[in-house]
Amino acid sequence: xxxxxxxxxxxxxxLEMAKQALARGxxxxxxxxxxxxxxxxxxxxxxxxxxxxxxxxxxxxxxxVAASVSEPxxxxxxxxxxxxxxxxxxxxxxxxGFAQTFAINTLAPLAVAQAFLPHLRRSANPRIxxxxxxxxxxxxxxxxxxxxxxxxxxxxxxxQGLATDLAPMGVAVAMLxxxxxRTDMGGTGADIDAETxxxxxxxxxxxxxxxxxxxxxxxxxxxxxx
Numbered sequence: 001x002x003x004x005x006x007x008x009x010x011x012x013x014x015l016e017m018a019k020q021a022l023a024r025g026x027x028x029x030x031x032x033x034x035x036x037x038x039x040x041x042x043x044x045x046x047x048x049x050x051x052x053x054x055x056x057x058x059x060x061x062x063x064x065v066a067a068s069v070s071e072p073x074x075x076x077x078x079x080x081x082x083x084x085x086x087x088x089x090x091x092x093x094x095x096x097g098f099a100q101t102f103a104i105n106t107l108a109p110l111a112v113a114q115a116f117l118p119h120l121r122r123s124a125n126p127r128i129x130x131x132x133x134x135x136x137x138x139x140x141x142x143x144x145x146x147x148x149x150x151x152x153x154x155x156x157x158x159x160q161g162l163a164t165d166l167a168p169m170g171v172a173v174a175m176l177x178x179x180x181x182r183t184d185m186g187g188t189g190a191d192i193d194a195e196t197x198x199x200x201x202x203x204x205x206x207x208x209x210x211x212x213x214x215x216x217x218x219x220x221x222x223x224x225x226x
Contacts (some may be wrong), residue, residue, distance in 0.1 A: 004028055032080075123205050
């Protein structure tokens with residue numbers, strides 16, 4: 001049976017992915033900066049849910065938690081992310097906030113992937129998926145929330161490189177756009193709900209193979225422009 005690790009399972013898409021993965025009978029490792037709690041779905045009480053606590057920007061803590069996990073991981077989904085600082089235009093930038101956005105959205109997914117790579121390599125079908133955003137596409141010449149856009153463009157390139165390096169090891173890697181989702185980050189006017197996005201991401205994760213490694217996907221499985 002599938003074992004999945006999802007970062008950022010305390011709310012939104014991450015929490016919904018954890019719920020749906022548990023409903024499929026999967027073992028779910030869910031991480032957040034604080035212990036995950038969900039009074040409505042009671043996922044923390046589920047026998048197949050494993051609660052991990054670490055800040056994705058604390059690389060030593062990530063490695064320590066990884067060392068405490070003994071079983072193989074089949075799927076890693078880098079879901080934890082930040083929309084960035086209030087001031088993030090090219091003409092008025094919160095540079096400390098910009099650096100923190102990169103730490104969360106770009107550096108952390110690579111750090112988590114490195115820490116759990118030994119667990120993934122013990123799987124018969126290892127996959128790494130990173131939640132990016134179409135807002136990071138270089139084909140869109142927009143400047144709003146530029147720190148967020150830049151961090152997502154950067155993580156796409158980092159993960160594309162990781163896909164190249166891990167292909168000989170049999171590990172498939174993909175980047176994905178979750179859609180414009182009705183969450184705290186996406187707002188109430190977004191296109192789709194968290195349930196729809198999470199379901200699409202899990203289907204993409206299930207079907208990902210080395211033939212599709214290094215690609216940028218929409219939540220519905222279609223390919224996106226870089």
